[in-house]
Amino acid sequence: MxxxxxxxxxxxxxxxxxxxxxxxxxxxxxxxxxxxxxxxxxxxxxxxxxxxxxxxxxxxxxxxxxxxxxxxxxxxxxxxxxxxxxxxxxxxxxxxxxxxxxxxxxxxxxxxxxxxxxxxxxxxxxxxxxxxxxxxxxxxxxxxxxxxxxxxxxxxxxxxxxxxxxxxxxxxxxxxxxxxxxxxxxxxxxxxxxxHAGFLPLDAERFRRFLTHDVAGGRPFCFAEAVCAGERRADDALARLLAAPRFRPDGVDCLANAAQIVVGVLAGPDLRLCELGVLMTGLRAHCVALQEAYLGTANEASREGTLAVVVLAFGQALAEGGGRVEEGVHEARGGGRSRKGAKAKAAARANPLGAARNRFNDVEPTLHGDQNLDTPTYLRRGIRLAR
Amino acid sequence: MGIVLGALDIGTQTTTLVTGECVDGRLSLLARAETPTQGVKKGIIRDITAVADGIRRVREEMDKKLRVEIYDVVAGFSCGDVTTLVRPGRVSLLPGHLINEEDVADAEDNARAPEDPDAPNRLLQRFRQKYEVNGQPVATPLGMTGAELVANILELTAPRTCLDSLTSAVARAGLRLDEIVFSGIAAAEAVLDDRARDDGAIVIDFGAGTVDYVAICNGVVAAAGALGVGGNHLTNDLALAFHITQGQAEDTKLARGAAMLQPDLANARHTLRTPFSAGDRTISVHAIQTVTTERVDETFRILRDRLRESDVLPHVHGGIRLTGGTAALPLIAEQASSIFGLPCAIGVPGRNLATPLADPFIEEPYRHATAIGLLNWRCRTLAREPRKPSWLARLRAYIAG
Structure with a gap:
């Protein structure tokens, strides 16, 4: 980069x-x-x-x-x-x-x-x-x-x-x-x-694409980070993130309601795959309305023994649907994906461009087969544009 | 002295009012007034007041230009939800009975679906397609004998609320709506002459909010429809691709957009105007044209597939005519030609006109095809209607016994 x-x-x-x-x-x-x-x-x-x-x-x-x-x-x-x-x-x-x-x-x-x-x-x-x-x-x-x-x-x-x-x-x-x-x-x-160029890079270009073309565009987000060390550092980091007050600004669990999450993991060369698994599985189970999760990792020799995780939670799709997950209610639901989550997913499929600058975000989408024609064609065809 | 007619084309981008004089079924164009449309997206009226204001503005402009006040208009309509259905209407015939006009009218009436005021869609227009006598297709069944007469009628339907909104907007602007005509039909009415209709031709009206298409084979409407994609999608694609405003994207589209990649511009760059003076941003023209090309390519492929499904393409020998604002996109005719495998040209209104196109219609005539077609439609409809005798003629006839 x-x-x-x-x-x-x-x-x-x-x-x-x-x-x-x-x-x-x-x-x-x-x-x-x-x-x-x-x-x-x-x-x-x-x-x-x-x-x-x-x-x-x-x-x-x-x-x-x-x-x-x-x-x-x-x-x-x-x-x-x-x-x-x-x-x-x-x-x-x-x-x-x-x-x-x-x-x-x-x-x-x-x-x-x-x-x-x-x-x-x-x-x-x-x-x-x-x-x-x-x-x-x-x-x-x-x-x-x-x-x-x-x-x-x-x-x-x-x-x-x-x-x-x-x-x-x-x-x-x-x-x-x-x-x-x-x-x-x-x-x-x-x-x-x-x-940092990592094994799973989360570079500026990937972030830019996510911000300008995916559902998150123009949406509010919350973020929190956790830095842990020790044998159970992944579990500890996950627990701290799920309990982070910054994800609960008004008593509403923004992380559980998020439509997309961006997870960044910064660690030393000792980062294990099972630790990434613990983090992602735990976050997916917590985020009942989740439609998309992005993971980026970076390694720094100086961070050996520590695990730093930053999570950005975008969208809050359930909140828009009138079904916010209030603090404490999440556990009662058992952490599984709800019907409302599926509904939010369907709504997002209908208009996956979000609210940012898409002039068609307030009209009925033009659908053709399983394609939303309001989404740019080059994007649906996976064409990369020259700068 | 002819009859002065008005036609209103409320497009997603522009509202146009055109006037013409109908003399013996031939049309002479008089004047044109237009204003940017507010409150319409993908052809659907979303703000009746804003649309009515636009109609009022063009009406006032027309009044100044023409010094004749227009009260009645024919209006064009299109949206992505226009649907078509071919309905057969049957009449059983007695042995030896010669088919007359009454039998044909009965068959056509039988093809009509009962009107349901609660249905979300309502009838927009009907077109005779073909007749069959004892299962054999015939051009006209009059004077023939057989056991059964079938009249196939193509029905165009549209969402009731959309049509009602159009009627309300026109009424609010103080005009009376004579008729609503599908915009694609109007465009075909303007640009296809009788020979092209017999040879079989397709008209694609690529507007800002929708793409309307009509296929006419052997003089009848074989297929019609609309797709809720238009020039505004090209603009929107550019805005999202390059992270620019819709206004900048519109300028970029007009300056560098194309329906096919232009190899000679592969290394060129387009300078973007920004509200800030220093460090103008440049964008690769190749990237701009990739975005617009992909959209046009996809749109034409969808239309081609729809026409293939209707089994129309093998009967089209006269080619394609492109109309609407997006027809100005460089290389669009070439792109359509390569996808449909048919010759394609930009459509120029000329059918049934008493005089050749002149100012203010001569510039970008493809943009005015729908409005001129609406006038033409109304003019030809009036010519077909039996003229009512004047009150003086009726008085004379009464005195004469």
Missing amino acids: NADDLLLISVGGAAATIARRVAENASAPLRALILDTDDATLQAITPAVGVSTTVFGAKRLAGRGTGGDRNLGASALRDDASQIQAQIGAPRLAVLLVCCGGGTSGAAPLLLEMLRALGVATLVFATTPFAFEGDDRHRCAKIILPTLAAQADAITTVPLDLLAGGDAALPQAEAFARVADRLGAGLGLLWSLIA
């Missing part, structure tokens, strides 16, 4: 800190673009190889930030669109990191629009403010999130409270550091998987 095919972009001061953590955690070369309107924040970021920082909207804001005005953030990006576009280059997949609430995060929807115009697939990680933060920041996040969702190929919204672990006794400064560490670790792991 070409290192330029993958790009991490962060918008705003808080996202810049997390992006820096991702760079520290990623074991593969990282090309990152850290964008902010506040010059002082960026100067505090420790330089790293492949990580470039850019202050935008300097003419309008003189590097002093937006003062919480999201419209100013958007205008500032528009001012320097040409320069930022040149810095973006021509990646195939971009991971956008934005902490919604601040004024600079108002530039994120415009940035996504720019990426889309350039033909870049986008995976967005957006955080929402802590519950104790001011109303203005919550209001700003509420406005920005739907516009991000409309432009992104896939988006996950992670409440900062959830990332911090809901520990009320935690000092404020430590809470921000913990958030940055946890998100940075998860994203760093994902980055290593996408960037």
